[in-house]
Amino acid sequence: IGERGGNAPLAELLTSLRVIHGDTRFDLSHLTELSRIALRGAGLGEAFQSGPTTPHAFAYELPGQLSHPHAYETLPAELVGNSRELRVRSRLTTALVRWALADSGLEVDVDAFTPWLAERQERDGRPLLDRDTIRKAAIDFRPVPA
Structure with a gap:
């Protein structure tokens, strides 16, 4: 805010x-948080914002980016009070699904679940998936018996 005015x-x-x-x-x-407060106070939406404080500044769709963020980030998300997140539309891979399900306590056949989720993703118009959405889908997943 104010960058256009020379600030x-x-x-x-x-x-x-x-x-x-x-x-x-x-x-x-x-x-x-300061950036969010300023944007809210000015009545501006997220689209106006740029830089490391944006909601998607540290949003990734490749497992390597999530597993080894130091190789991709100049500074860590936590340094500016932001968070690292998974956001994917079309690059859904078994490695990414494994990352999303890690530490969830869910036991899912990732090799069967990933194509099922990709098909559902296509059918639904490729909505944006995050870690929670993938975990919820894993709960819904019921593999077809062979």
């Missing part, structure tokens, strides 16, 4: 100072 975007400025100059004077952990 520097706070989140981008502070994270750039951290990454480029190693400046650790500022606590960045509240930047995401």
